[in-house]
Amino acid sequence: MENEVAHYSELAMNLVMLHGMNVLGALLTLIIGWMIAGWARKAVSRMLGRSSRIDVTLTSFLSSAVRYIIIIFTLIAVLGKFGVETTSLVAILGAASLAIGLALQGTLGNVAAGVMLLIFRPFKIGDFIDAAGQSGTVKDLGLFVTELATPDNVQIIVPNGMVWGASIKNFSAHAIRRVDLLIGIGYNDNIDHAIQQIGSVIDADERALKSPEASIFVGELADSSVNIVVRVWTESANYWPLKAALTKNIKHKFDEKNISIPYPQQDLHVITMTK
Template identity: 50%
Template sequence: MVIAGTADLVVSYAFSVVGAIILLVAGFIVAGWAKRAVFHALDKRGDTTLARFMAAGARYGVLILVGVTVLAQFGVQTASIIAALGAAGLAIGLALQGTLQNVAAGVMLLFLRPFKIGDFIDAGSVMGSVEEIGLFATELKTFDGLYVLAPNSSVWGSPVTNYSRVERRRFDLTIGIGYDDDVDLALETLGELVRGDDRVLDDPEPFLFVGALGDSAVEVTARVWIGASDWWTASRELTKKAKQEFDARGISIPFPQRDVHMITAGQN
């Protein structure tokens, strides 16, 4: 009888083990399918970052469901396991409040999309091109090629300036000229310069004006709009060419000056 009972137990557990193995194999296959399906569905919309996040979430969701089902195969009360996991999750959450803040901030960044991979951003203490947006941190690459790993909570908690979000940016080319120089000639020179550059947009058209009468110079400005991808190089090159054109036409760019009146002793 003991031998027969043992044999029945072995057979019963053997079927449970075989069933668990089949469930695990099928679960991993389904998890892979779910990950690829979610990724391709979201990636078609051009949102690669969110596609990766949701695809990973779909895979882990399927694997967790498979794990609970496998335990049920061996007669384990899954309700108690789920309750235990919930209690453990609460304890871990209390112990990792800072980490969970990063996770929550990462979720908000992924769904609200203030920036995407490849955008150049300024988020308070960090600035650079976005390389990756993860659940815990955002990876950036600075202008000088340095790698920056910024916690999501610090990025989410700061005002974010996205230099790549809009298609065009304004640039004010402001130069100070001497009070003895011809203002109209200076404005004409700036107008010819900006209108002759193909990177300067025609709409809105360039706006030329005298901005201020400073202590040592008259400020003349050419306000133009440039495509975001060309803004950095175009703004620097236009500034250089403006200096060269002003020099060629005899328009001075004065440095700050101050008149000093000397009063000697006994002089009224």
């Protein structure tokens, strides 16, 4: 009886020594891996944070992705301590990742496009853009979608894949923009006098920049009018207010100076046939 007890005690001690070392090694591996994952996340976040071109959202996403990748490999190493066939596990994870990637192909495409948008920054929050057939002010740029608000404050959600895969027109990218107007006068009006009056209206508005200089010239001799092209530079924020003000004030100035703005018309000639 005593021999059997001694035998089982020795067997239990051997098992404790064997698996105890495995458990200790697994715990040590897990702790070290967890610490490395946290350190790597902070290092990536700190490195990406130094660049003004990389958005905070992208920084958080990439640093978290690095952390989770290290944790996954740490768990695989821990399982290997207990005799689990990690090669088969890695193959299973790879196959599962492929299946998930195929199932979420569109979603992952939007994520990839979101990453590209956050890196290259073709626009930023607050810019007025035209992208994927939609126009509006950018309210939010995430990893999956871009949120726009139309001038009448309607929310538009556009998948990033559509935004990145099409041309992007950013109306707020540059500090100044050009206001283009087409003003028609009658054929009987004095062209030089009309151009002079348009110039006086532009000079009276402080929002019109002196440099680059405004351009005023005859664009075409149309069917019902002589069309004068007006090109004025202004700060981007003043584009619409200046355009509206110039249109209104030029009309008032023309009325004051008896310069006509003709509307489309046709001359009808009636020929009477007599016997």
